[in-house]
Amino acid sequence: MLNKIEVDDSDTQLESSMAALAAAMSDPSRVKMLCALMDGRAWTATELSAVADIASSTASSHLNRLVNSHLITCLSQGRHRYYRLAGHEVGQLVEMMMGVSWKRIPPPKTRTPVQLRVARTCYDHLAGEVAVEIYESMRREGWINDDGTHLTEKGHENFQQMGVVLDPKTKRKPCCACLDWSERRSHLGGDAGAAFFTLCEHRGWLKRVQGFREVNITSSGKAAFRKWFALSGNPD
Structure with missing residues (x-):
């Protein structure tokens, strides 16, 4: 009892x-x-x-x-x-709520502002069309496993060559598929997603728009994404 x-x-x-x-x-x-x-x-x-x-x-x-x-x-x-x-758990919760809430709105075409659809922040990692395309490329090319729960050996090798610094002692998920609320598909989350976004900012591939979630892809970023990822879309 x-x-x-x-x-x-x-x-x-x-x-x-x-x-x-x-x-x-x-x-x-x-x-x-x-x-x-x-x-x-x-x-x-x-x-x-x-x-x-x-x-x-x-x-x-x-x-x-x-x-x-x-x-x-x-x-x-x-x-x-x-x-x-x-923390990132709160960011993940808010992003998931956006996705669930968006499903209740029945317009035939998304009304998400174009700038936010292309690229935006999802707390500490990249979201939007480009992020979804990068995630799909990583999955097709075998950088991550099918459900996005971990980087493969090939993924670790490519991250190392790219210069992405992962945290071996991270207390968060090392890698995860984060549902993108505007695209209804996944982008890269977890420590791997945050580390990748940090690299993109450090290299000048991405530039934040001050005061907004919007992120601009620079010319060097477009070139880098074409080099590293087999994108089905056009990063331009």
Whole structure:
């Protein structure tokens, strides 16, 4: 009987925690803030209030709710305070919710802005048409296994030649297929996706658009993607 009570208490705590998390994400203004933070950078309260189109005092209340729910963290630097997603798990959750929510909208053609469809950030890795094409190329060429759960020996070799630095002690998934909400297919996530995106930025292959999730592919990036990946589409 004691074991049953312990299991029941544990189940109740889990259900309550899930309900609290869902409640924290249930407000449209808070959702707008979370979506803005999907660019992987830290934002000020003023910037987030502008994104959500609400007063600063109202934004403060929403931000406190998100912090207390462990969805975002607050960073202090001198007199300034910045907010960012609490981790890649939160980014993955928001991206998945976008995909599930998008399925409820029945337009014959996606209304996602063209710039975001081509290339954007998904917290700390690349998303959009180009990211999906790169993932499919990696899968076809045997860089990753079919379900995207790990890099193959060939994948490790190519990442090393490309200059991608993986974290051997990562506490997150080393590699995973992340559902792309606009393309309804997968792009590369996990530590491998983050490391690849870091390399692309370092090499100047990708340039972030300040204040947005949009990412521009540079001329050197287009050349690099043509060199390394057998893309069925056109990175131009």
